[in-house]
Amino acid sequence: MDFINTLTAKGQEVVQKAKETAELFKWHNKISTEQDRIKKAYEDIGRLFCALNPESPSEEYFDFYAQIDESKQLIEQYKKEIAKIKNIGCCKKCGAPLDRDAKYCSVCGASQEEEEKEERSESVICPYCGEAVDPGSICCPHCGKNIK
Numbered sequence: 598m599d600f601i602n603t604l605t606a607k608g609q610e611v612v613q614k615a616k617e618t619a620e621l622f623k624w625h626n627k628i629s630t631e632q633d634r635i636k637k638a639y640e641d642i643g644r645l646f647c648a649l650n651p652e653s654p655s656e657e658y659f660d661f662y663a664q665i666d667e668s669k670q671l672i673e674q675y676k677k678e679i680a681k682i683k684n685i686g687c688c689k690k691c692g693a694p695l696d697r698d699a700k701y702c703s704v705c706g707a708s709q710e711e712e713e714k715e716e717r718s719e720s721v722i723c724p725y726c727g728e729a730v731d732p733g734s735i736c737c738p739h740c741g742k743n744i745k
Contacts, residue, residue: 643661646658647662647665653735654735659736659743662735663735663736663741663743666734666735666736666738667738667741670731670734670738671738680697681697684696684697685697686699686709688704688705688707688709689707689709690702690705690707691704691705691707693705695709720732721744723737723739723740723742723744725737725740725742725744726739726740726742728740730744
């Protein structure tokens with residue numbers, strides 16, 4: 598009889614622990630949900646701030662802007678690598694996918710060779726390292742210096 602009573606008591610302990618674990622999980626999940634909401638709100642604030650202040654960030658924000666610029670340029674490079682693997686390119690005018698060897702876009706008719714030359718002429722040269730930089734960049738992705 599002692600064995601059955603002990604087994605019953607242990608079973609009740611296990612059930613109680615399972616209930617506590619489920620309750621803890623529920624509260625931790627609620628905390629995590631609220632933390633995610635806060636994180637999203639901060640991200641939205643940051644996006645709005647950047648949209649309202651796109652030029653010449655104040656010094657305390659410069660590193661954040663530089664990081665964003667660098668990441669955007671890396672994303673574009675990564676997209677180009679993906680396009681190489683898939684053996685496709687994008688129209689430089691409308692962005693439509695097209696064969697890498699295409700001379701003209703089948704969607705908008707833009708010459709791909711001319712656009713490439715025009716795009717190169719729009720590049721800005723970093724005064725510190727001499728590398729080509731996108732015209733909208735705040736800092737050079739190669740050396741990290743402020744070019745504005």
